[in-house]
Amino acid sequence: MDDEAASLRAAMVRELHDLGAITSETLAGAVATVPRHLFAVDEPLKAAYAADQALVIKRDQDGTALSSLSATHIQVVMLEQAEIEPGMRVLEVGSGGYNAALIAELVGDTGAVVSVDIDAEIVERARTCLDAAGYEQVEVVQSDADAGVPEHAPFDRIIVTAGAWDIPSAWLDQLSEHGRIVVPLRMRGLTRSIAFDRADEGLVSDSYRLCGFVAMQGAGAYTERLIRVADGIGLRVDDQRQDFDINGLAAAVRSPGLEVWSGAAFDLPDELELFLATSTPEMAMLHGSKDLVEQGVFALSVTRGVPALVVGGSFAYRTKRPNQETGGFESGVFAHGPDAEAVAARYIDLLRRWASEHQRRGAARIRYRPMPSGTAKPSQGIVAKQLGAVEISWS
Numbered sequence: 001m002d003d004e005a006a007s008l009r010a011a012m013v014r015e016l017h018d019l020g021a022i023t024s025e026t027l028a029g030a031v032a033t034v035p036r037h038l039f040a041v042d043e044p045l046k047a048a049y050a051a052d053q054a055l056v057i058k059r060d061q062d063g064t065a066l067s068s069l070s071a072t073h074i075q076v077v078m079l080e081q082a083e084i085e086p087g088m089r090v091l092e093v094g095s096g097g098y099n100a101a102l103i104a105e106l107v108g109d110t111g112a113v114v115s116v117d118i119d120a121e122i123v124e125r126a127r128t129c130l131d132a133a134g135y136e137q138v139e140v141v142q143s144d145a146d147a148g149v150p151e152h153a154p155f156d157r158i159i160v161t162a163g164a165w166d167i168p169s170a171w172l173d174q175l176s177e178h179g180r181i182v183v184p185l186r187m188r189g190l191t192r193s194i195a196f197d198r199a200d201e202g203l204v205s206d207s208y209r210l211c212g213f214v215a216m217q218g219a220g221a222y223t224e225r226l227i228r229v230a231d232g233i234g235l236r237v238d239d240q241r242q243d244f245d246i247n248g249l250a251a252a253v254r255s256p257g258l259e260v261w262s263g264a265a266f267d268l269p270d271e272l273e274l275f276l277a278t279s280t281p282e283m284a285m286l287h288g289s290k291d292l293v294e295q296g297v298f299a300l301s302v303t304r305g306v307p308a309l310v311v312g313g314s315f316a317y318r319t320k321r322p323n324q325e326t327g328g329f330e331s332g333v334f335a336h337g338p339d340a341e342a343v344a345a346r347y348i349d350l351l352r353r354w355a356s357e358h359q360r361r362g363a364a365r366i367r368y369r370p371m372p373s374g375t376a377k378p379s380q381g382i383v384a385k386q387l388g389a390v391e392i393s394w395s
């Protein structure tokens, strides 16, 4: 079994390297060393070493995952973002054991790893797995990470492995002067793992990656608003205070859609999505059912959720079609409601602006500015949080 595990592990390292997820020799060495199957108890070896498979550890009564062993792919992507060095003190928020063991390999004998989880069962499980794999030096603490772990601070790195909606002030307070926080941050319905460094009073980042995580529990838990517009169609919204003309929008859903094409390429969907969703507070995520798509009422993009520009009783959202000349895709818009033309024109302008000025990976610079609680205001390129504002600018 050990031989089989070692060869599956070596294959996983090669795969993660070929995918560009592992870029450093040190991380390749750590992944090749840590026996992941000892943290994926009761799973077949193949599942333990499948690079892109998350393994659910605990669900709530409704079946929603509360804790999982994240897929190795996203763990290594975040660890590369973190640029952990020997001797560092690292706090991991959310404990599965395996990620903490990788961090222990990276910090070496002179560093320290503290892993905190809100759930006593998960803490116990992580402790047992870490001991079985020989990582007794990792400290596992049960606590709500919203308050950080002051007794072990300061930390050179804080790696958050649950979906956060805001940056608790304790994380900033407990971060060392040149520290970095890597956090899957939720912004207008999208999650990106962002590597934040200190800048002035807040944080700044040029590194962000697409990811998905179970939601943060405890004091920092946040429930997005789901607004039902009509049967099979709804809006997911960050801002609890934002008003919507639900009756107007429901009527718009029943009206025929206006179709407009941008002439611009549709490419790098996760970059474009971030640009659109954070461009203005009038953007909300539009979700629609397959039935409505099959009936021809909506385009396919709504089934996964798509940024929609919502103005009064009108809205527009993105779609795409094959571009015969380039072999790629062209972006376009469907719009509904009395002001469909005007809303479509604004959306088309955004699609063209992104394609002509920002169409590349990593074009966003993301800042987090702490502010007195509840004072941040959403505006163009600014996503308001409770404890501060996320500012997104594009180069």
Ligand SMILES: C[S@@+](CC[C@H](N)C(=O)[O-])C[C@H]1O[C@@H](n2cnc3c(N)ncnc32)[C@H](O)[C@@H]1O
Pocket (backbone or CB within 6 Å): 066, 067, 068, 069, 070, 075, 092, 093, 094, 095, 096, 097, 098, 099, 116, 117, 118, 119, 122, 143, 144, 145, 146, 161, 162, 213, 214, 215, 216, 217, 218, 219, 220
């Ligand atoms: C996806 S699991 C991460 C496990 C592990 N770090 C990994 O990457 O495989 C997320 C964990 O975050 C924990 N969690 C959620 N909210 C938390 C909070 N406020 N404080 C500490 N842990 C929290 C959950 O209990 C869950 O075990």
